[in-house]
Amino acid sequence: xxxxxxxxxxxxxxxxxxxxxxxxxxxxxxxxxxxxxxxxxxxxxxxxxxxxxxxxxxxxxxxxxxxxxxxxxxxxxxxxxxxxxxxxxxxxxxxxxxxxxxxxxxxxxxxxxxxxxxxxxxxxxxxxxxxxxxxxxxxxxxxxxxxxxxxxxxxxxxxxxxxxxxxxxxxxxxxxxxxxxxxxxxxxxxxxxxxxxxxxxxxxxxxxxxxxxxxxxxxxxxxxxxxxxxxxxxxxxxxxxxxxxxxxxxxxxxxxxxxxxxxxxxxxxxxxxxxxxxxxxxxxxxxx
Amino acid sequence: xxxxxxxxxxxxxxxxxxxxxxxxxxxxxxxxxxxxxxxxxxxxxxxxxxxxxxxxxxxxxxxxxxxxxxxxxxxxxxxxxxxxxxxxxxxxxxxxxxxxxxxxxxxxxxxxxxxxxxxxxxxxxxxxxxxxxxxxxxxxxxxxxxxxxxxxxxxxxxxxxxxxxxxxxxxxxxxxxxxxxxxxxxxxxxxxxxxxxxxxxxxxxxxxxxxxxxxxxxxxxxxxxxxxxxxxxxxxxxxxxxxxxxx
Amino acid sequence: xxxxxxxxxxxxxxxxxxxxxxxxxxxxxxxxxxxxxxxxxxxxxxxxxxxxxxxxxxxxxxxxxxxxxxxxxxxxxxxxxxxxxxxxxxxxxxxxxxxxxxxxxxxxxxxxxxxxxxxxxxxxxxxxxxxxxxxxxxxxxxxxxxxxxxxxxxxxxxxxxxxxxxxxxxxxxxxxxxxxxxxxxxxxxxxxxxxxxxxxxxxxxxxxxxxxxxxxxxxxxxxxxxxxxxxxxxxxxxxxxxxxxxxxxxxxxxxxxxxxxxxxxxxxxxxxxxxxxxxxxxxxxxxxxxxxxxxxxxxxxxxxxxxxxxxxxxxxxxxxxxxx
Numbered sequence: 001x002x003x004x005x006x007x008x009x010x011x012x013x014x015x016x017x018x019x020x021x022x023x024x025x026x027x028x029x030x031x032x033x034x035x036x037x038x039x040x041x042x043x044x045x046x047x048x049x050x051x052x053x054x055x056x057x058x059x060x061x062x063x064x065x066x067x068x069x070x071x072x073x074x075x076x077x078x079x080x081x082x083x084x085x086x087x088x089x090x091x092x093x094x095x096x097x098x099x100x101x102x103x104x105x106x107x108x109x110x111x112x113x114x115x116x117x118x119x120x121x122x123x124x125x126x127x128x129x130x131x132x133x134x135x136x137x138x139x140x141x142x143x144x145x146x147x148x149x150x151x152x153x154x155x156x157x158x159x160x161x162x163x164x165x166x167x168x169x170x171x172x173x174x175x176x177x178x179x180x181x182x183x184x185x186x187x188x189x190x191x192x193x194x195x196x197x198x199x200x201x202x203x204x205x206x207x208x209x210x211x212x213x214x215x216x217x218x219x220x221x222x223x224x225x226x227x228x229x230x231x232x233x234x235x236x237x238x239x240x241x242x243x244x245x246x247x248x249x250x251x252x253x254x255x256x257x258x259x260x261x262x263x264x265x266x267x268x269x270x271x272x273x274x275x276x277x278x279x280x281x282x283x284x285x286x287x288x
Numbered sequence: 289x290x291x292x293x294x295x296x297x298x299x300x301x302x303x304x305x306x307x308x309x310x311x312x313x314x315x316x317x318x319x320x321x322x323x324x325x326x327x328x329x330x331x332x333x334x335x336x337x338x339x340x341x342x343x344x345x346x347x348x349x350x351x352x353x354x355x356x357x358x359x360x361x362x363x364x365x366x367x368x369x370x371x372x373x374x375x376x377x378x379x380x381x382x383x384x385x386x387x388x389x390x391x392x393x394x395x396x397x398x399x400x401x402x403x404x405x406x407x408x409x410x411x412x413x414x415x416x417x418x419x420x421x422x423x424x425x426x427x428x429x430x431x432x433x434x435x436x437x438x439x440x441x442x443x444x445x446x447x448x449x450x451x452x453x454x455x456x457x458x459x460x461x462x463x464x465x466x467x468x469x470x471x472x473x474x475x476x477x478x479x480x481x482x483x484x485x486x487x488x489x490x491x492x493x494x495x496x497x498x499x500x501x502x503x504x505x506x507x508x509x510x511x512x513x514x515x516x517x518x519x520x521x522x523x524x525x526x527x528x529x530x531x532x533x534x535x
Numbered sequence: 536x537x538x539x540x541x542x543x544x545x546x547x548x549x550x551x552x553x554x555x556x557x558x559x560x561x562x563x564x565x566x567x568x569x570x571x572x573x574x575x576x577x578x579x580x581x582x583x584x585x586x587x588x589x590x591x592x593x594x595x596x597x598x599x600x601x602x603x604x605x606x607x608x609x610x611x612x613x614x615x616x617x618x619x620x621x622x623x624x625x626x627x628x629x630x631x632x633x634x635x636x637x638x639x640x641x642x643x644x645x646x647x648x649x650x651x652x653x654x655x656x657x658x659x660x661x662x663x664x665x666x667x668x669x670x671x672x673x674x675x676x677x678x679x680x681x682x683x684x685x686x687x688x689x690x691x692x693x694x695x696x697x698x699x700x701x702x703x704x705x706x707x708x709x710x711x712x713x714x715x716x717x718x719x720x721x722x723x724x725x726x727x728x729x730x731x732x733x734x735x736x737x738x739x740x741x742x743x744x745x746x747x748x749x750x751x752x753x754x755x756x757x758x759x760x761x762x763x764x765x766x767x768x769x770x771x772x773x774x775x776x777x778x779x780x781x782x783x784x785x786x787x788x789x790x791x792x793x794x795x796x797x798x799x800x801x802x803x804x805x806x807x808x809x810x811x812x813x814x815x816x817x818x819x820x821x822x823x824x825x826x827x828x829x830x831x832x833x834x835x836x837x838x839x840x841x842x843x844x845x846x847x848x849x850x851x852x853x854x855x856x857x858x859x
Contacts, residue, residue: 398723
């Protein structure tokens with residue numbers, strides 16, 4: 001059974017990692033906490049679900065998995081539109097206004113989702129069912145969960161490589177470390193910020209898309225991932241990519257083992273651990 | 289009032305302050321001059337408590353404050369103004385000073401009567417503003433003040449805390465040249481009236497000679513020369529290092 | 536002179552408000568009462584936001600505590616179910632929670648602070664939701680009519696109760712809250728909070744223990760919000776866990792911004808306006824969140840000082856024109 005709990009923990013952690021990574025990239029590069037991040041997750045979920053439902057009988061199996069990317073794409077597009085319209089207006093304002101604007105965006109987007117996709121649940125379990133199960137150390141485990149972990153691993157690797165080795169990535173890191181300095185070096189903060197926001201939003205959308213084969217797309221699906229992502233960010237440290245990973249693993253394991261052992265205690269236990277970490281290290285584990 | 293003995297501070301391989309000794313008597317106004325990087329600001333930071341020295345002692349009114357926190361030093365009477373002005377942006381000039389007084393008198397717990405009802409404190413704040421020639425600006429917020437006035441207000445707040453030793457870090461930097469003397473006049477007349485010992489970091493020699501009792505010249509972390517303003521002005525070594533004048 | 540004018544204006548408004556039950560229909564009166572309870576919430580919240588400079592996205596937690604104190608006493612201690620016990624009890628529990636949460640949160644600032652307050656309120660939400668044996672879970676708890684100083688209201692229905700005795704009870708508490716808060720913000724304590732808001736480094740340097748005073752502000756705001764929550768519960772008749780949800784906390788922030796957090800009366804005006812705005816939106820479209828979200832965005836972009844703030848700037852401009 002421990003094998004199952006551990007695998008579940010890794011699965012939770014994977015999805016959470018994608019979401020928190022997105023949040024942290026935006027937070028690190030732009031200094032903005034996007035309260036509507038959960039709505040982008042939801043948009044990813046709905047888009048992917050809708051696409052899968054519509055092509056499930058008509059296209060080859062391979063395309064079912066590719067269509068998960070549609071969630072990433074739409075979330076990225078919405079992120080782009082958000083950044084261009086709202087976030088631009090927020091640069092000169094104080095924190096309160098930034099949070100309020102993204103909060104307004106959250107309310108708006110939740111209803112936009114309702115307008116487009118209505119209030120029903122979208123079941124898109126085909127990608128999950130088709131992969132079947134596999135034997136892991138004597139336990140039967142759905143391959144789809146492993147698939148999600150694999151995709152997350154690829155995404156993490158890509159981001160790590162991107163941030164560390166590519167010119168674009170290094171420029172983004174420069175901005176997050178010292179914005180003024182970066183402007184002085186001639187970096188186009190505007191375009192790079194847009195890019196960071198789109199990237200972050202896309203990651204949230206990807207996470208949402210990956211989750212729909214296991215759970216239906218419903219209104220409000222983005223709320224809990226958002227709260228958990230906040231906890232990951234707080235515990236791992238604002239703007240830290242390493243922190244997002246460690247934080248996600250911490251939350252994932254607490255969740256998985258907590259639910260297994262004593263369901264009621266899971267959330268308070270999480271907060272307790274987060275609280276202890278914060279008392280010892282107020283900026284989070286890897287925070288500045 | 290203030291005795292500094294063998295004070296040293298290193299940053300890695302670089303010695304910012306090298307075995308410095310100095311003494312400020314009660315009521316004296318001392319200026320420290322020197323090129324950039326001579327160690328002036330580091331010295332003041334150690335006296336006000338923002339940096340801990342590597343060796344040496346700082347005695348204030350015979351108390352050892354070498355390692356005391358800035359908070360304690362303020363309570364003991366070491367006040368400081370900053371190069372980058374630190375004011376309460378959205379409060380009036382009167383409130384900027386008055387809140388400091390409330391804090392000094394331990395009255396900030398009083399939560400029910402309006403601040404204006406505390407007439408003695410309000411009067412004292414008004415008097416301080418008057419001493420600094422800022423009375424007409426008492427209801428303005430820092431946004432509406434000129435650079436020079438903001439500097440004066442900054443010093444007025446340190447003043448309100450009943451500092452016996454004031455550390456002024458470049459009090460006229462950022463102030464328009466024509467206002468520099470006005471600013472210094474206001475500040476120094478208030479200081480003289482109360483007999484507060486003052487340490488000023490300055491670049492402008494005219495200001496220094498006009499207002500100081502003594503001048504200390506620092507170079508590369510050490511004290512190069514010390515004496516009355518006109519003595520220093522004539523000093524050859526000083527002229528060579530500071531002004532590059534030879535002969 | 537201005538000060539006296541202000542108090543005269545307040546007195547006049549208070550007298551007018553005494554007659555409101557005769558002027559409004561019962562339905563509109565209930566709406567107004569919702570507005571009044573939120574006005575108390577807004578006053579408390581703004582002490583923390585406008586005067587101390589801390590943005591909490593989790594004040595719904597204290598609202599919930601106040602409301603649930605009423606609901607729980609109704610369920611488990613019906614013998615103590617009278618206003619003179621309920622209100623102090625609600626204040627007491629709000630005090631406890633704001634001390635605990637406040638202590639954890641004021642060690643941080645800005646974004647961290649906002650996230651922490653948000654997360655803690657969601658912790659309470661989760662507890663209220665999951666412990667359904669105690670709290671009624673998603674169904675929540677009923678809030679029947681209380682007694683007041685021995686007077687029972689059995690036999691009359693809620694609308695009558697609300698348009699009669701309860702209205703005056705609420706109005707008096709609202710007036711008292713305004714007077715107390717007014718006193719707090721103009722006192723030396725209030726000035727110290729504003730100093731912290733304006734420049735925390737300098738505040739520390741003039742001898743103000745910043746963390747401690749932030750905690751005091753947090754606790755006082757929690758008390759006011761808890762009071763609002765308790766008073767609200769009687770108007771609503773029912774309390775649910777989503778009072779502690781962060782979206783509800785966001786609405787509290789919205790109200791304060793709507794009125795303007797730079798002015799004392801701002802949150803009061805914002806609270807009343809928001810109550811009407813929300814109900815209007817909910818009554819006319821199923822996409823009321825879109826309406827609220829869109830208006831919030833427009834508000835932040837166009838009227839950052841809120842409605843009261845916009846009026847105040849307008850007034851100041853007119854005054855300047857007059858003197859010129």
